[in-house]
Amino acid sequence: xxxxxxxxxxxxxxxxxxxxxxxxxxxxxxxxxxxxxxxxxxxxxxxxxxxxxxxxxxxxxxxxxxxxxxxxxxxxxxxxxxxxxxxxxxxxxxxxxxxxxxxxxxxxxxxxxxxxxxxxxxxxxxxxxxxxxxxxxxxxxxxxxxxxxxxxxxxxxxxxxxxxxxxxxxxxxxxx
Amino acid sequence: xxxxxxxxxxxxxxxxxxxxxxxxxxxxxxxxxxxxxxxxxxxxxxxxxxxxxxxxxxxxxxxxxxxxxxxxxxxxxxxxxxxxxxxxxxxxxxxxxxxxxxxxxxxxxxxxxxxxxxxxxxxxxxxxxxxxxxxxxxxxxxxxxxxxxxxxxxxxxxxxxxxxxxxxxxxxxxxxxxxxxxxxxxxxxxxxxxxxxxxxxxxxxxxxxxxxxxxxxxxxxxxxxxxxxxxxxxxxxxxxxxxxxxxxxxxxxxxxxxxxxxxxxxxxxxxxxxxxxxxxxxxxxxxxxxxxxxxxxxxxxxxxxxxxxxxxxxxxxxxxxxxxxxxxxxxxxxxxxxxxxxxxxxxxxxxxxxxxxxxxxxxxxxxxx
Numbered sequence: 001x002x003x004x005x006x007x008x009x010x011x012x013x014x015x016x017x018x019x020x021x022x023x024x025x026x027x028x029x030x031x032x033x034x035x036x037x038x039x040x041x042x043x044x045x046x047x048x049x050x051x052x053x054x055x056x057x058x059x060x061x062x063x064x065x066x067x068x069x070x071x072x073x074x075x076x077x078x079x080x081x082x083x084x085x086x087x088x089x090x091x092x093x094x095x096x097x098x099x100x101x102x103x104x105x106x107x108x109x110x111x112x113x114x115x116x117x118x119x120x121x122x123x124x125x126x127x128x129x130x131x132x133x134x135x136x137x138x139x140x141x142x143x144x145x146x147x148x149x150x151x152x153x154x155x156x157x158x159x160x161x162x163x164x165x166x167x168x169x170x171x172x173x174x175x176x
Numbered sequence: 177x178x179x180x181x182x183x184x185x186x187x188x189x190x191x192x193x194x195x196x197x198x199x200x201x202x203x204x205x206x207x208x209x210x211x212x213x214x215x216x217x218x219x220x221x222x223x224x225x226x227x228x229x230x231x232x233x234x235x236x237x238x239x240x241x242x243x244x245x246x247x248x249x250x251x252x253x254x255x256x257x258x259x260x261x262x263x264x265x266x267x268x269x270x271x272x273x274x275x276x277x278x279x280x281x282x283x284x285x286x287x288x289x290x291x292x293x294x295x296x297x298x299x300x301x302x303x304x305x306x307x308x309x310x311x312x313x314x315x316x317x318x319x320x321x322x323x324x325x326x327x328x329x330x331x332x333x334x335x336x337x338x339x340x341x342x343x344x345x346x347x348x349x350x351x352x353x354x355x356x357x358x359x360x361x362x363x364x365x366x367x368x369x370x371x372x373x374x375x376x377x378x379x380x381x382x383x384x385x386x387x388x389x390x391x392x393x394x395x396x397x398x399x400x401x402x403x404x405x406x407x408x409x410x411x412x413x414x415x416x417x418x419x420x421x422x423x424x425x426x427x428x429x430x431x432x433x434x435x436x437x438x439x440x441x442x443x444x445x446x447x448x449x450x451x452x453x454x455x456x457x458x459x460x461x462x463x464x465x466x467x468x469x470x471x472x473x474x475x476x477x478x479x480x481x482x483x484x485x486x487x488x489x490x491x492x493x494x495x496x497x498x499x500x501x502x503x504x505x506x507x508x509x510x511x512x513x514x515x516x517x518x519x520x521x522x523x524x525x526x527x528x529x530x531x532x533x534x535x536x537x538x539x540x541x542x543x544x545x
């Protein structure tokens with residue numbers, strides 16, 4: 001099926017052959033069609049990185065957290081490409097080095113790898129086992145969080161429940 | 177002087193005036209007169225009144241200048257009029273810009289008083305998917321083909337070109353400029369075509385490389401708007417360039433076939449008119465950043481607002497932000513894109529274009545005699 005979107009008006013045409021779609025796409029500048037999409041192809045949801053400009057959390061940490069979050073939820077899958085540093089920085093309107101820093105940390109922690117030809121590739125979840133030092137680092141982050149909960153009078157069960165809930169979110173058991 | 181010329185001047189004037197009068201209604205809903213605002217205040221009473229007051233000023237002064245243009249046409253000696261009529265357009269544009277500046281400062285004051293952004297969070301959002309997989313610059317092949325045809329026609333029919341070719345007419349369709357037949361003459365349309373190919377290719381490049389500006393309150397919807405917005409204008413650039421190149425193909429043919437000057441005018445202004453009309457229609461229906469496209473609305477998070485980078489927008493029009501790696505960004509007031517003037521590439525492109533224009537001018541003056 002072809003979807004011609006011309007100035008808001010949708011013209012739907014049926015085309016069984018794939019080559020016709022490709023041909024129309026090639027000559028599209030001259031038919032003045034706005035976009036031709038093969039809508040039979042399953043569309044994947046778009047993903048966004050949201051950065052709070054005035055937050056106390058540094059921007060490179062926010063970028064890293066956003067990408068780790070998308071990988072954990074399975075929205076970013078193994079083999080997916082991340083945008084080039086330059087493009088992401090331009091779209092966010094932030095310094096190149098900030099994005100570079102985030103990407104480098106992600107690489108060090110085994111979430112992505114750089115490929116000369118294909119760019120920045122996501123390695124996906126369950127790919128890498130955490131090293132001892134990483135385990136220690138994560139534990140120390142958790143220690144800070146648990147300490148804060150503890151100070152604010154959360155019980156052991158409260159904290160466990162929260163962790164369970166967060167885990168369920170990642171496994172899509174609850175819709176967020 | 178002919179009435180056709182006056183009609184032509186009137187049309188140009190009206191196109192400029194009408195376009196300026198509707199600009200504030202075509203911008204993204206998150207900005208108005210070059211000032212960042214939260215989307216939900218776009219339709220507040222005071223905002224509407226600033227926009228309407230701007231539009232009314234433009235319409236009233238548009239009518240005044242238009243009358244002036246027509247009166248001067250009849251009372252001034254035609255030699256004087258032909259020399260100075262362009263000044264009216266300069267006055268027209270300057271006045272409209274002054275009205276814009278007034279709107280800009282009114283909007284700024286309103287924003288200071290209202291404190292809309294209190295309790296909201298400024299976010300920036302980027303899509304991990306790019307819109308650029310929908311583009312392919314292969315259309316440049318079509319342009320090359322047109323240029324080759326133009327050259328080929330010139331070479332094959334060189335013998336049929338008269339010794340003197342008219343290249344300019346006055347307002348009464350009397351020829352007033354001739355050049356001698358030469359090999360440079362048949363090369364000339366191709367050189368201009370080459371120039372336009374470069375110009376349109378750069379425009380296309382700017383569009384696909386421009387920042388994908390996404391509204392944090394509703395990322396999905398605004399990404400889709402930007403995607404369609406970019407695609408439509410990229411296609412328009414290809415289409416406009418195609419017509420532009422055709423005009424010079426027609427010019428080559430007109431060296432060989434003795435068309436009447438009226439016919440030549442009709443073709444040239446007809447094709448140019450199509451370009452202007454198409455860009456006008458697209459502007460109105462699509463809006464800046466695709467803001468006027470009728471898409472399904474996303475129920476977003478209203479507590480998130482776009483980053484306030486007003487301080488980098490001088491007068492709300494000129495973007496100068498050394499901390500922003502983006503070179504091409506969406507205009508605030510108007511349709512299309514503008515440069516980040518803090519990036520050297522902006523200046524390189526601008527100077528390069530001027531240089532190219534200069535080279536072509538020198539070439540044509542030296543070559544066409």
